[in-house]
Amino acid sequence: MTLVKFNPAKNTASVNPWFTDVFESVFNDSVLTDRLVSRVPAVNIAESDADFQIELAVPGLKKEDFKISVDKNILSISAEKKNENNQEGKKFSKREFSYTSFVRSFTLPDTIDHAKIDAAYVDGILKLTIAKKEEAKVQSREIAVQ
Structure with missing residues (x-):
């Protein structure tokens, strides 16, 4: 005996394929999903x-758009940018504003040196370097066998 699973999407498509295609195109429209999806920049974290x-991938911003703060062991990185296209003397029937903002927070270990946190923004990449305390740095040595 063969088990056949019921798939309602296939069955409704065979009855009325136009109906299914219209709703799939509306809900899968990239313009609609781009506006509904919250954008958070991709992050790379490395330890030496x-x-x-x-490193945060945040193209299209300026270094003045960023706010970086440390509160106890929480590092918060946020950015806000508003783009308004003001054109005098025109009557708009449709006008769109571009607004970009995000907040990323990271819990820092106790081994970091709060006084030695540096940030640089180059080519769309925000790079933060967080130094470790001297006592937290791994010190290697050779141990002689007796």
Whole structure:
């Protein structure tokens, strides 16, 4: 005996394929989904013996758009940018504003040095370097066998 699963999408498509196609195109429209989806920048986090590096992919912003703060062991990175196209003397029937903002927060370990946090924004990448405390750095040495 063969088990056949019921798939309502296939059955309604065979009855009225136009009906299914219209709703799929509306709900899968990239313009609609781009506006509904919250945009959070991608992050790379790396650790070396001396520090941590955090890189955020945030193209199209300026260094003045960023706000970086540390409160206890929480590092918060936020940005806000408003684009308004003001054109005098025109009557608009449709006018769209572009508004971009995000907030990312990271819990920092106790081994970091709060006084040595640097940030640089180059080519759409925000890079933060967070130094470790001297006592937290891994010190390697060779141990002789006796």
